[in-house]
Amino acid sequence: xxxxxxxxxxxxxxxxxxxxxxxxxxxxxxxxxxxxxxxxxxxxxxxxxxxxxxxxxxxxxxxxxxxxxxxxxxxxxxxxxxxxxxxxxxxxxxxxxxxxxxxxxxxxxxxxxxxxxxxxxxxxxxxxxxxxxxxxxxxxxxxxxxxxxxxxxxxxxxxxxxxxxxxxxxxxxxxxxxxxxxxxxxxxxxxxxxxxxxxxxxxxxxxxxxxxxxxxxxxxxxxxxxxxxxxxxxxxxxxxxxxxx
Ligand code: BTN
Numbered sequence: 001x002x003x004x005x006x007x008x009x010x011x012x013x014x015x016x017x018x019x020x021x022x023x024x025x026x027x028x029x030x031x032x033x034x035x036x037x038x039x040x041x042x043x044x045x046x047x048x049x050x051x052x053x054x055x056x057x058x059x060x061x062x063x064x065x066x067x068x069x070x071x072x073x074x075x076x077x078x079x080x081x082x083x084x085x086x087x088x089x090x091x092x093x094x095x096x097x098x099x100x101x102x103x104x105x106x107x108x109x110x111x112x113x114x115x116x117x118x119x120x121x122x123x124x125x126x127x128x129x130x131x132x133x134x135x136x137x138x139x140x141x142x143x144x145x146x147x148x149x150x151x152x153x154x155x156x157x158x159x160x161x162x163x164x165x166x167x168x169x170x171x172x173x174x175x176x177x178x179x180x181x182x183x184x185x186x187x188x189x190x191x192x193x194x195x196x197x198x199x200x201x202x203x204x205x206x207x208x209x210x211x212x213x214x215x216x217x218x219x220x221x222x223x224x225x226x227x228x229x230x231x232x233x234x235x236x237x238x239x240x241x242x243x244x245x
Contacts, residue, residue: 006033006166011054013041015061016117016131023063023119023127032063033169035162042133044113046239050133051143057150058112058134060165062172065127068180071120074128075222078102079191080179081114081130084172086194088164089134093154099196100215100224101238104134109149111135132168136161188218201229203244206236210244 012018015034022028036059042050052059066077082098090096095107104112112134119127135141135150136159151159178187192198201214204226213226216233223235 004029004031006035006162006169008162009034009036011038011040012036014039014043014131015059016043016115016129017041019061019063019129019131020117023129028063028127030063030065031169031173033165034061034063035059035165037161043115043131044133045115049143050113050115051141051145051148052133052135053138053140056138056161057136058132058161058165058168060132060168062130062132062169063127064130064176066125066176066179069125071118071123071125072221073184074118074125075101075218076179076184076187077116077118077128077130078114078222079187080175081116081132081172083175083187083190083194085112085114085132085134085168087171088167089151092151092157096194097196097198098191098194099243100218101222103196105196106149106154109147110145111149111151111154130172134164134168136164192217197243205242205244206240 015036019034038054039059042052044050078101082102085104086096093106097105099105102114103110115131117129137152138150139153141148195215198215201212203210204213211228213228216227217225219225219235223237225233225235227233
């Protein structure tokens, strides 16, 4: 895949919706990036909305056709997008990590979120839309998101969202090409090396039960493997487990 064209919209409901529509009409090419200044219905994980002040941040969706990928390995797409984003943000600030499954953190604050929407036809992947929201120049956050931060708040610089978006597309493309080449181990190891709270004991919550654990790896299907104080390792799917602050 090479990153070919960027569709720039001054406003849209959600770049993921726009990208999905392009795919449905059969007019999308792999590597197309949809970028906007403002989303009036920006979507976050699990039905949440995504806050972004007009013109301040990166709001983009990347169109992929990962037909080569076994749908059982779809978490690898999350990993390659997280790693590309990690590369770009790490070039500007230290302390970057990926909070499983795919939030980008700087120290204990969230700087970016990823929303990947896959479409599988039978036993094969047909397409994927990788939506990325990266806080760049916004300095006031109004939603009840617990711990947002922007790159500008961390570095004091003002960023050009268009050039940051193309750097992200290029970085993700590099990781995606590794995935195409079957470099699963390399991708997983890199993702693990960037994992938030890696090797650190911290509190987690499952239902009403709180326990101390530390990340021990990522399971075959993208589950977070946590080791508890007794040495037992358990895999958790997204939303099955919460990080306690
Ligand atoms: C999260 O909840 O952390 C995921 C947020 C993803 C936001 C991005 S912004 C661009 C793309 N379009 C959307 O509507 N959502 C994603």
